[in-house]
Amino acid sequence: MTNPTTGDNLARLRRAAKLTQEQLAERAALSVETVRKLEQNKPGSARLETLHAFARALSVPTTVLIGDASEAAARDEPDHRPLSLAEIRRAVAPVHGLTGAVLAAPVGDPPPVDTLRTRLRAADRAYQANDYATALTALPPLLLDVRAAVDLADGDDEPAAYALLARTLHLTGNLLIQLRAGDLAQTALTDALTAARRCGDQVVAATVIQGLCWLLMRQGRLAEAAQLGVSTADHVEPRFSRATPGELAAWGWLLMGAAAAHARDNRPDDAAELVDAAAAAAVRIGERDPGGEHLMMVGGFNAGRVQMARVEAAAVAGDPGRVLTxxxxxxxxxxxxxxxxxxxxxxxxxxxxxxxxxxxxxxxxxxxxxxxxxxxxxxxxxxxxxxxxxxxxxxxxxxxxxxxxxxxxxxx
The missing domain is CATH 1.25.40 (Serine Threonine Protein Phosphatase 5, Tetratricopeptide repeat)
Known part of the structure; x- marks a missing residue:
């Protein structure tokens, strides 16, 4: 017996609600052709935003609509991918020989850790400036050099080396998410989390978890994304009276990631509650800079970014007037x-x-x-x-x- 597809689930729930395809389309503010294509399991019709619109119309969580997508995967429905991923694939998932040695590993000792940090900052600036070609060129050799630095580190040098590896893999995972290379991004972020645990820095680990939440949402795994974000936020929740800006920012990003997942799963009240908590962290940070060595996600957390999360939740809920306000x-x-x-x-x-x-x-x-x-x-x-x-x-x-x-x- 085959598992029900998303189209099968939609048809079943529509009939349970005693709605015709035309009535469901009207409620969801979508075309009846979209309903028909989805229920017939035609390619390209099961977008997450579309499913959320149907979930609102049927008053169900978005996740109950999501079904088996093996046919779509077998069809290899195309994404526009103008940049080659061959080099970054070699760096993220290197080939190991029988002895465990990495094929095509860098020859000689890696550059000093401070030099590697400088290269990581440059790659991060390129990523934030939307210069994906530059970031995609810079990250593979950097990642290979950072791995080599980790292999050579011992004693007191290990935490810093593993923190650098975690951040480099995190940036790599974020870039791959943007390029819609989800499986490769999952490998990078999973390895980043392993490195973050080895370095013992909760802020680094929390930002990696935020990247994983984003990836899970892209994969339609909304409940898991929300659960991961909330459980991690509960684990690292800072004491406001003495928390550093970085700790507050990492916590706030986790809350907003979980809120985004709840919003897409048609749980607007849960989303609003989490965004309110994130706002409190932003107020506590005030004008202090939470960035520093953590790069990427931590440095971008402030009251303005929290307000963007409120706008996003309103857009997901289909309320254009509230978005503009x-x-x-x-x-x-x-x-x-x-x-x-x-x-x-x-x-x-x-x-x-x-x-x-x-x-x-x-x-x-x-x-x-x-x-x-x-x-x-x-x-x-x-x-x-x-x-x-x-x-x-x-x-x-x-x-x-x-x-x-x-x-x-x-x-x-």
Whole structure:
């Protein structure tokens, strides 16, 4: 007996609710063709955002809709992937010989740890600036050198070496998530967590867990993402009276990751509660810089980023008016974590498009296309917004919209 697919689950729950396909489509604010394609298990129809819309319409958690996707995997449905992953694959999942030695390992001693830290900061700056080609070039040799440094470290040098390995693998995992190489990202982040445990730094470990939460959401594993974020946050919850900014920020990021998973699983009250707790951490940090050596996620946590999480939850809930109201008090960007700001602007663009304010939506997308073309190319969310604008306009595409459609891979 085969496992039910997502389309099978949707059809079953729709019939239990005594709804026709047309009625469900109307409730979910989607086309009836989307319902039909999904229930017929046609390729490309089981997007997470689409499932969340159906979950809201049926008053069920999104996760109960998600079914077996082996057929889609067998079809190898294509993603736009302009950058080669061959070198980073060798560094993340190196081949070991019979003796345990790594094939194609660096020859000679690795550079000093301080030099490796400098190279990691440079790769992180490239990633945050959406220069994925540079980051993808820099990370494989860096990761091989850091692994070699770990192998040589002993005694008091081991914690610092393992912390550096954890951060390097974390950045690598984040980049691979952006490039939609989920399985390889999971390998990188799992190894990053192992290294973080070896270094004994809870802030490093907590930021890696946040990366894993993000990956789980991308995989549609919403309940697991929320559980992982909440349980880790409970474990590392700082004492506000004496916590460092880094500890508070790492905790806040975990809460916001869990909140994002709850929002997508149609649990808005749970999401709001977690975001409120994260806001308290941001207030406690105040003007202090939580970044320092931890790079990436920790340095981008502040009250403005928490407000973006509120905007995101409103967008996931399908409330464009609330998105635009909440977005009014988000500080102007870009922010240190570039992808966070860019995702926020997509939420605002979605809200304008949903209210048929297509000029405003197109303006935001055009700005993102100029600022972060490599990032935008990988955003299916952007493709959906372009489709909404195209289908809602009565006139032919403008040149700017046509260029955006080409960038994000939308074909009308």
């Amino acid at each position: 909440l977005a009014e008090v988000v500080p102007p960007g870009p922010t240190p974590v570039g992808s966070s700001w860019q995702r926020h602007r997509l939420d605002v663009a979605w809200a304008y498009a949903a209210r048929r304010q297509f000029v405003e939506s197109e303006t935001i997308l055009t700005d993102l296309g100029r600022l972060a073309p490599a990032w935008l190319r990988h955003q299916r969310y952007a493709r959906d917004i372009v489709q909404t604008i195209d289908e809602g306009r009565r006139r032919a595409m403008t040149d700017d919209l046509a260029a955006l459609a080409d960038l994000v891979g939308y074909r009308n």
